[in-house]
Amino acid sequence: MSSITITLPDGSQQQVPSGSKPIDIARSISPRLAEDAVVARVNGNLYDLTRPLEGDAGLQILTSKNPEALEVYRHSTAHLLAAAVLELYPDTKLGVGPPIETGFYYDFQRDTPFAPEELEKIEARMWEIQARDLPYERVMTKKSEGLPKYASEGAWMKCELIEEKAEEVFSEYTLGPHFIDFCRGPHVPSTKRIKAFKLLMVSGSYWKGNEKNARLQRIHGTAFFSKKDLEAYLTQVEEAKKRDHRKLGQELDLISIQELAGPGLIFWHPKGALIRKIMEDWMREQYLARGYSLVYTPHIGRKQLWQTSGHADFYADSMFTPMELDDAEYRLKPMNCPFHILIYKDRLRSYRELPVRLGELGTVYRYERSGTMHGLMRVRGFTQDDAHIFCRPDQIEDEIVSCLQFALDVLSAFGFTQYEAELSTWDGGASGKYDGSPEQWGMAETALHKAIERLSMNAKVMTDEAAFYGPKIDVKLVDAIGRKWQLSTVQFDFTLPRRFDLEYIAEDGKAHQPLMCHRALYGSVERFFGILIEHYAGAFPVWLAPVQAIVLPITDRHAEYAMKVKNQLAAAGLRVEVDATNEKVNAKIRTAQMQKVPFMLVVGDREAENGTVSLRNRRHGDQGAKPVDEVLAAILKLTTDRTPYE
């Protein structure tokens, strides 16, 4: 038997017989490693631990510490799920079953949907199969043999996958004598390796994610290497649910959605409205400080406007239906851009006045399909902090840099340190689905790349994800339940300047077309607020808190002094209340804590006599007696400094 050379990550080399398996080599290094091993990386590709090595190879053994190993492990758990479902419901057809960020799922086609109670039964069967310690065996099959086999079983989804993806000889993985699945792998060696999983929910899906295709049943689950990790994850999910903005929005009396008025329409209650006002005021100040002009534009516009902008053709599905008036047909605006463009176009522009930056907190209405609304995050009426920048080509890079810097400043003002940025580019023009010339795309994408570099941002490049009218950079944040939401966006637009025939007079005395960029930083005030509620778990920092301090008189004998303290703080511009209810101070504290008021000022005989308050911080508890002036100054400072956390 010939021997092959295996190079390990530390550079050391071993001569082993050809056909040796990664698990053998792991075992030769240490039995412990062999036990912890999940999967191998061979010349950069993931391999089963039991897959024979045919030639010289760089080999890395991945253990449970490796994120890719967790994906493999979850993928194997998905197979375990499929095997259990087939044992219990043999007529079920298999779709796909990949690992995802939070676990895994498998799509099934079956006449009757899985009832939630059935999950327990399936999970129990999974444990039975797990206990059988079945190996995940890789089998190589010729397409000409495999396809008829799947076809004869009626596994039509697998047939489609094989037609589309499989090489002439493809891999399948078995699990016991009856289960075999077309799959690229790799997998863990056997079911015994799977120690901790839980099926979480069942939901609908579509074959290949297309709603025109067959409806499938998706079973979601999660899996971890240890029961402890699984428990920790489940606890974390429970904790996250407590900060769901919909729950806190109600508990803190911030917002509501009224069935009588319609779904996806937000009512801002006094406390929510106050926070919104602060957010908006801050944003407007920033606009003015950064060279934007503020404008206001109407909520509706004539049909002809939307025809000119192209929305009537390309965006009609997302627009509210038209309103007939005596003179014309009007439509509610789904975007602000056409209106800002009309302001730009209202007179001739000189190159000297560019860039023109027109900003507005503009409320737009979009028809969202009924199943897609989600609290504040996805609604039918929302306000964008929207601006459109019209500039010369030589200005565009600096403009993009300042937009992105602005976006980062917004994030840091609210204490966000975790975000994801994506740079969406076109496909190079191959498909013809993008508007604009290759020169325009080249220039715009270069400007975006350069801007990212200049700010040393990390942005994932998403090829073929651009808007049809231009490339863009998006910033996304994650909500309490782990879902990603887009906030800031900076987008080029090659289309609207052309459609509206925008111009400026350049140094050469001739008319040129300006470049245009859309940008929104909160994205939607509603969504950003939803993210903020969850980010702070309802405990807004002092500068945003609707009630910054509450004075708690111990008995009604102290109410007068409490009012005096309140008035003193309020005179300095602070938002203060007095809890004059006929309750014990403990109850007042509890109420204030639950309302997440940053500061509680307890006042009784001692305080009234000394001109002090007994300060309680919502996070750190009793801080002892302090002069009113001192407390006032401290709260005022947190407010004016806009400290993201106190």
Add this chain to the structure above:
RNA sequence: GCCGGAGUAGCUCAAGUGGAAGAGCGCCGCUCUCGUAAAGCGGAGGUCGGGGUUUCGAAUAUCCCCUCUGGCUCCA
């Protein structure tokens, strides 16, 4: 829009084989005058999401609709 699940007092939730609708919190009133996360007593409050059908009788069975919710699709 699609596939599941749900809708009972302001909130969180019980009960109910079809036969007068319940609790806790909250709210209102009274008593207590209280020192860092819930004082006591009393009271008000419900077309059981809306509409139809079956029935002597429907919160309960059944059909349609609405809204919420978990996904899918789509998106700020």
